[in-house]
Amino acid sequence: xxxxxxxxxxxxxxxLVALLRENQIDVVxxxxxxxxxxxxxxxxxxxxxxxxxxxxxxFSDEGLxxxxxxxxxxxxxxxxxxxxxVETAYASELIGGDTAGIGYLLKERVGDVRAFLDxxxxxxxxxxxxxxxxxxxxxxxxxxxxxxxxxxxAREREVLALMAEGRSNTAIAENLIVTSGAVEKHITSIFAKxxxxxxxxxxxxxxxxxxxxxxxx
Amino acid sequence: xxxxxxxxxxxxxxxxxxxxxxxxxxxxxxxxRRLAFLSAVLLVAIWALSGxxxxxxxxxxxxxxxxxxLDFSASWAWRQPRGAxxxxxxxxxxVGAAAVILIFTWLLTWLLAGVRTxxxxxxxxxxxTSGSAYSLIALHDRVLVAHGRRALRARIDMLxxxxxxxVDAQAAELRRIERDLHDGAQARLxxxxxxxGRAELRVQGQPEIRGLILDAQREAHHxxxxxxxxxxxxxxxxxxxxxxxxxxESLAARYGLGTSIEVDTRRWLAPAVESAAYxxxxxxxxxxxxxxxxxxxxxxLRDEHRTLAVVVGDDGxxxxxxxxxxxxxxxARVEALDGSLRVDSPEGDGTVLEAxxxxx
Numbered sequence: 001x002x003x004x005x006x007x008x009x010x011x012x013x014x015x016l017v018a019l020l021r022e023n024q025i026d027v028v029x030x031x032x033x034x035x036x037x038x039x040x041x042x043x044x045x046x047x048x049x050x051x052x053x054x055x056x057x058x059f060s061d062e063g064l065x066x067x068x069x070x071x072x073x074x075x076x077x078x079x080x081x082x083x084x085x086v087e088t089a090y091a092s093e094l095i096g097g098d099t100a101g102i103g104y105l106l107k108e109r110v111g112d113v114r115a116f117l118d119x120x121x122x123x124x125x126x127x128x129x130x131x132x133x134x135x136x137x138x139x140x141x142x143x144x145x146x147x148x149x150x151x152x153x154a155r156e157r158e159v160l161a162l163m164a165e166g167r168s169n170t171a172i173a174e175n176l177i178v179t180s181g182a183v184e185k186h187i188t189s190i191f192a193k194x195x196x197x198x199x200x201x202x203x204x205x206x207x208x209x210x211x212x213x214x215x216x217x
Numbered sequence: 218x219x220x221x222x223x224x225x226x227x228x229x230x231x232x233x234x235x236x237x238x239x240x241x242x243x244x245x246x247x248x249x250r251r252l253a254f255l256s257a258v259l260l261v262a263i264w265a266l267s268g269x270x271x272x273x274x275x276x277x278x279x280x281x282x283x284x285x286x287l288d289f290s291a292s293w294a295w296r297q298p299r300g301a302x303x304x305x306x307x308x309x310x311x312v313g314a315a316a317v318i319l320i321f322t323w324l325l326t327w328l329l330a331g332v333r334t335x336x337x338x339x340x341x342x343x344x345x346t347s348g349s350a351y352s353l354i355a356l357h358d359r360v361l362v363a364h365g366r367r368a369l370r371a372r373i374d375m376l377x378x379x380x381x382x383x384v385d386a387q388a389a390e391l392r393r394i395e396r397d398l399h400d401g402a403q404a405r406l407x408x409x410x411x412x413x414g415r416a417e418l419r420v421q422g423q424p425e426i427r428g429l430i431l432d433a434q435r436e437a438h439h440x441x442x443x444x445x446x447x448x449x450x451x452x453x454x455x456x457x458x459x460x461x462x463x464x465x466e467s468l469a470a471r472y473g474l475g476t477s478i479e480v481d482t483r484r485w486l487a488p489a490v491e492s493a494a495y496x497x498x499x500x501x502x503x504x505x506x507x508x509x510x511x512x513x514x515x516x517x518l519r520d521e522h523r524t525l526a527v528v529v530g531d532d533g534x535x536x537x538x539x540x541x542x543x544x545x546x547x548x549a550r551v552e553a554l555d556g557s558l559r560v561d562s563p564e565g566d567g568t569v570l571e572a573x574x575x576x577x
Contacts, residue, residue, distance in 0.1 A: 009404045015411040022415065059396060060458035084399040084407075085445055085454045089467045107403075108441045111410025111434050113418050137471070 001124050002046040004029045006037040006063060007082075008056050016050065016110065023117055032056060034066030041070050041077065048078040048124040052107075053090065064090055071096075078123040082107045086133040095128075103129035135164040151193045159186040249288050253281040275325050283318055290314045301355045312348040316341055377555065381577065384553050388489035391451050398448040403441055410437045452492060461491045465498050465516060472506045474514045474531075482520040490574050493550050494518070494527045497558070500543050501529035501570045509533025509568060523576055524556075530569040537562035547572075 003025055007013040017027045029040035033055045041049060049070055055062040067079045080103035081094055091104045103123040109131065110116050119129045152160065155176075162172045169187070173180045260274040290310035297306040319337035326332040417430045448454070456464035462480050469476035486494070498516055505514050511533030519526045537544070539560040551558045551572050562568040 009400070009408070011408040012404055012411065015408050015415070019411060019415055022418075054400060054458070059400060084403055085449065087455055087467065088470070089455065089463065107407045108410055108438055110407060111414045111437065113411075113414035116414075 001048060001121070002026045002028045002044065003120070003124075004031065004037065004040045004044060004046045004049045006031045006033070006040075006049065006051045006055060006066065008032045008052065008054075012107075012110075019110075019113065019117075020120075025117075025120070034062045034069075037063075037066045038070060038073070041074055045074070046077070048080060048120060050080045050082065050120070053081060053083040061090065064094060068094060068096065071098075071101075077101065078126065079103065080105065080120060080123045080129070082110070086131060086137060088134055088137055091130060091134050099128045100126045101128075104134060105129065105131045106133060130164050132161065132165050135161045152190060156186050156190050156193070159183060160190055163187065163190075246288065246292070250285055253285050257281055272329065275329060279318070279321055279325060282321065283314070286314050286317055301359055305352045305355050308351050309348055312344045315344055381554070384489045385487050388487070388492055391492070392457050392488055395448045395452040395454070395457055398444050398451075399454070403444045403448070406437050406441045406444070410434050410441070413437065453495065456491065456495050461486060461494055461518070464495055465518075468495075468499055468502060469516065472502050474502065474506060474511065476502065477513075477515045478518075479515070480518045482518050482525060484520055484525065484576060486525065486576065489554060490525060490576055493554055493556070493574055494525060494572070496550060497527050497547055497570065497572045498529055500547050501568075504537060504543070505529075505531040505533060505568070508537070509535075511567070521573070525574045525576055527572040527574065528569065529571075530567060532567040534564075535562045535566045535568050536564040537568050544570075 003020060005013055005016055013030055017030060020027050028044040028046055031037050031040050051063045051067040053061055053063045067081050071077055071079055078101035082105055084107055094104055095102055101123055103119055123129055159172060162175055169180050169183045173183045257278055260277045264274045290313055294306040294310040297303040319340055323337050413430050413434045417427060420427045453464055455467050465478060469478060505511050509531045511531035514531040517528040537560060544560060548558045554574050556572060556574040559571045
């Protein structure tokens, strides 16, 4: 896997580079701002870009905009956006019309190294990873999407939340301490209740949440 | 009695009458002037008919002129504002009339009798001195009060300006702190958890050390979460990054009230104004979500002269307590910007919260 990192804080950037290299991931470029990211992507054609939302010079949402632009120029590129805070508006903008190869995580998730590496792999493979806080906010009772999701049982909500984080059936089963078969049954039920057509796409799982993410905007 | 000439009086009319709608004062007024003019002309005619010679009508003109002059100066003095100013004006009207009479008399003695010395000099000096002395005594406290008032106004202007600067500086400083928390301390803690994670990966078969590392990581996570909450309480990140409209849209979406948002302003907003507007809207929407049981809610941002009007309303059950702690805090925030906050929440008939924030 070939990766570009856009992060302005040297300490964190170097930590990430070291972590990835230790795990046989090829970091082809490290940049500090949006234009740098676009140049690196054009030059190196990486599989994945890890982008901080706040980048110089404005330190507002430059990273996010650069990530969206990078995806526009190179649709096959996986983009994992790291943010200091959860903002569902950002997640929905990032997703746009296409959920494949998108990740939006809180920065501190890099500390859970195994899960982070797993998320990288999934995004690079065209999967979708959403931070569990984004998911929690979407599924919170005060959210407008609640009406549509109110038909789900508490267990189905838990499963949906884990699905939205991009977990596999096995991981969900482990997490909830149930069998894989039970998880599959829940998922089928969720799809049915949310009226989502079954298709081959491996990532239709997160569509359940992402649909509502887009609808609630 | 009003001695001033009415606007409606037609000056072209040769002889105004009471029937023309003039008051007795106005009538007397125009009568005096016209009679004086008539007499002056008549006297010249008599002089011309009686064989001319020494031009005695000039003295009669002086007397008639005095009458008109006094009439003019009295009505001018009467138009001045009541009180000390009018008293002073009356004194100066008399002084002026006397001075004109003196000078005119001297002129006649010079022209008709050949008196060369300017004899009214001392009298004029005396008149001017006494007039000035009277004015000074009558008006000195007024001058002092006016001076005090000017100084007070300048002080109020200065205080208003510096308070606004202080509020703006504080808002800018809070944004800087929010940024520093996110991009400084929090980012460093993230880097720390990353290093701990890398360390944890390398530990093989030493559960005790692994446990310690995971504990340290958990603590770092708590610290990060606390910093994030702290920063969000200071300035919501979306407000700092994308401005008021984006922040309000996100807020409304989060509450899922189907809030309609109407924005009718393109003005650049100072951070202090932006934050105040945001917190007003946030508090109002929170109350709507918690208490109102509303079917409809709306937010309106509008430019009104040099003021941002923020209106948040719902059609819920009303009856909000304007002295509640949340609203009192908002009021303090708004008033620090010289703004105003109005809460209209009749029982059972919705709530409308309206803030006006001056934008300098």
